Amino acid sequence: MSEEGQMSTKNTDKDSFAVQGKLALPYTYFAGRVGSKFLTTIRDQKKIMGTKCPTCGKVYLPPRQVCQKDFTDIRNNWVDVGSSGTVVNFTVVRYEDRHLARKPPYVIAMIKLDGADTPMAHILDGLKPEDVKKGMRVEAVFAEKTTTTILDIDHFKPEAERAKTGWRPKAARKPYVPEPESGIEDKRRGGKPDMSKPVIICAALAGAATMKNQTPAVPYTPSEFAEDAYKCWKAGAAMVHVHAREDNGMPTHDHERIRTTHDAIKQRCPELIVNLSSAVGMGKTAEQRISQIVAVKPEMASLNTNTMNFSLLDRKSGKIFIDFVFENTFTMLQDFGKAMEENGVKPEIEVYDMGGLDNTMLIAKQGFFTNPMNFNFVWGVAGGQAFRVETFVALMNALPAKANFTTCGVGLDQFPAIMQSGILGGHMRVGLEDNIRMPDGELAKGSWEQVEVAVHAAECLGRGVATPDEARAIMGIHKR
Ligand SMILES: [Zn+2]
Numbered sequence: 001m002s003e004e005g006q007m008s009t010k011n012t013d014k015d016s017f018a019v020q021g022k023l024a025l026p027y028t029y030f031a032g033r034v035g036s037k038f039l040t041t042i043r044d045q046k047k048i049m050g051t052k053c054p055t056c057g058k059v060y061l062p063p064r065q066v067c068q069k070d071f072t073d074i075r076n077n078w079v080d081v082g083s084s085g086t087v088v089n090f091t092v093v094r095y096e097d098r099h100l101a102r103k104p105p106y107v108i109a110m111i112k113l114d115g116a117d118t119p120m121a122h123i124l125d126g127l128k129p130e131d132v133k134k135g136m137r138v139e140a141v142f143a144e145k146t147t148t149t150i151l152d153i154d155h156f157k158p159e160a161e162r163a164k165t166g167w168r169p170k171a172a173r174k175p176y177v178p179e180p181e182s183g184i185e186d187k188r189r190g191g192k193p194d195m196s197k198p199v200i201i202c203a204a205l206a207g208a209a210t211m212k213n214q215t216p217a218v219p220y221t222p223s224e225f226a227e228d229a230y231k232c233w234k235a236g237a238a239m240v241h242v243h244a245r246e247d248n249g250m251p252t253h254d255h256e257r258i259r260t261t262h263d264a265i266k267q268r269c270p271e272l273i274v275n276l277s278s279a280v281g282m283g284k285t286a287e288q289r290i291s292q293i294v295a296v297k298p299e300m301a302s303l304n305t306n307t308m309n310f311s312l313l314d315r316k317s318g319k320i321f322i323d324f325v326f327e328n329t330f331t332m333l334q335d336f337g338k339a340m341e342e343n344g345v346k347p348e349i350e351v352y353d354m355g356g357l358d359n360t361m362l363i364a365k366q367g368f369f370t371n372p373m374n375f376n377f378v379w380g381v382a383g384g385q386a387f388r389v390e391t392f393v394a395l396m397n398a399l400p401a402k403a404n405f406t407t408c409g410v411g412l413d414q415f416p417a418i419m420q421s422g423i424l425g426g427h428m429r430v431g432l433e434d435n436i437r438m439p440d441g442e443l444a445k446g447s448w449e450q451v452e453v454a455v456h457a458a459e460c461l462g463r464g465v466a467t468p469d470e471a472r473a474i475m476g477i478h479k480r
Contacts, residue, residue, distance in 0.1 A: 039148060060117070200406065278303060308325070372476050
C-alpha cells in the first residue's frame with residue numbers, strides 16, 4: 001500500500017464532511033414525436049392516448065413508436081385508452097426529497113388504463129397508503145394548471161361510485177300469450193298505452209348509405225351480414241332489416257346477391273326474422289325494387305308510403321349535398337303492398353309523415369292488407385319529419401285499431417324515439433342504417449351494441465324483449 005493510500009484511509013473517519021452546494025442545470029429534453037403527442041393531448045384535450053399495434057393488437061401506454069413484440073411501426077396508430085383503470089402494483093414512497101412531487105408518505109402505482117395493455121406509473125392520491133389494494137379501480141384527475149409534463153395528469157384517485165347501469169330483472173319474463181278478443185277494440189283508447197306486449201327489437205344492419213369509411217362495423221358481404229345478424233340476435237333482436245350490398249359496399253337489386261345475403265343470415269340464425277328493404281337504394285326502378293322481394297320472399301319487407309325528398313344535407317349549415325326524390329306513388333304503394341301480401345311477405349309500412357299514413361289508409365280501403373298492420377314511424381330523414389313527441393302521439397292515435405307500431409330515428413333521433421315508443425307500447429328499431437353512434441356519442445361497435453341499449457330500455461319499462469316467435473305472433477308474420 002502506498003503512503004498516500006495509507007493517508008486517505010487513515011483520514012477518512014475524521015475528515016469526511018458534506019459540502020453544501022448548488023448545481024443549476026437547465027436543460028431541454030425532446031420528448032420525441034410520440035411522447036410529444038402523448039403529453040400535448042393530455043394538456044390540450046385532457047385525453048390519454050396510447051399507440052396500438054395493428055399486427056398483434058397490443059396497446060402501449062405510455063405510447064411507443066415501435067411494437068416491442070413484432071417491430072411494427074405504430075407511431076401513427078393512436079387510440080384513446082380512457083382515463084380509468086386498475087392498479088396492478090404500487091409502492092409507498094417514505095423518504096423526503098425536495099425534488100419529489102409529494103410529501104411522503106405517498107403512493108406511486110402502476111395503473112393499467114382500461115384501453116391499454118401496459119401499465120403506466122403515476123401518483124395515487126385520495127386515500128391512505130395502507131388502503132391501497134392491487135386491483136382497485138382508479139381514475140385520472142387532470143391538473144388545473146398545465147406544466148406540459150406528465151403532471152398534467154395531477155394524480156389518480158379511487159374511482160367514484162357510479163350509478164349501476166347493469167341492472168337486469170331478476171326473474172325471467174313470462175312468455176307472451178296473445179289476449180283473447182275482449183270486445184274493447186283498442187286498449188289505447190282513453191290515452192292509456194298497451195304495455196302488455198314485449199318489445200320487438202329490429203336491427204337495421206346497414207341501410208343503403210352507411211359506409212365503412214364512416215364505421216368499419218357496417219356489413220357488406222353475406223358472411224358479414226350473417227355474423228352481424230347473429231350478434232344482434234344474441235343481444236336480443238327479434239328481427240334484422242337488410243339492404244344487401246356488393247363487396248364494394250354499393251347497394252344492390254341483384255336477386256342472387258340479395259338471396260345469398262338473406263340465406264346466409266337464415267343459416268346463421270334460423271330463428272331470426274329477416275326484413276328486406278323494398279327501397280334497396282337510390283335510383284332503382286319500381287320493378288327492380290319489388291321483383292327481388294317476390295323472388296326471395298322474406299318474412300317481412302318495408303313498404304314506403306309517399307313520394308318525398310330524400311336528401312343528404314349538412315345539418316348545421318343547411319347545405320345540400322345530394323338532392324333526391326324518393327318515388328312512392330299510390331300505384332307503387334298498391335302494387336308493392338299487394339305483391340307482398342300475395343307472397344306471404346308481411347309489409348312493414350314506413351311512415352315518414354302523417355300524409356304517408358293517410359295514403360296507406362286510403363289504399364287500405366281496397367282490402368288487401370291483412371291484420372294486424374305494422375307501421376314504422378321514421379324520424380330525421382332529410383325530406384321527412386324531425387322527431388317530435390307530439391307528432392309521435394298524433395301518428396299513434398291515427399293508426400287503425402289492432403295495428404302495431406315501431407319506430408326508428410336517424411342520428412340523434414334514434415334513442416329518444418325508441419324510448420318514446422317503448423313508453424307508448426310500441427316497438428323499437430336501432431342499427432347502423434339509422435345511426436352509427438351510441439347514446440354517449442361514441443361509435444357503436446356494431447348494431448348489436450345499440451340492440452343492447454334497446455334491451456335495457458325495454459327491461460326498464462318492465463316489458464322485456466320479444467323472441468322472434470313472439471314477434472311473429474304479435475305482428476302476424478308467417479314463419480318460413
Ligand atoms: Zn405488435
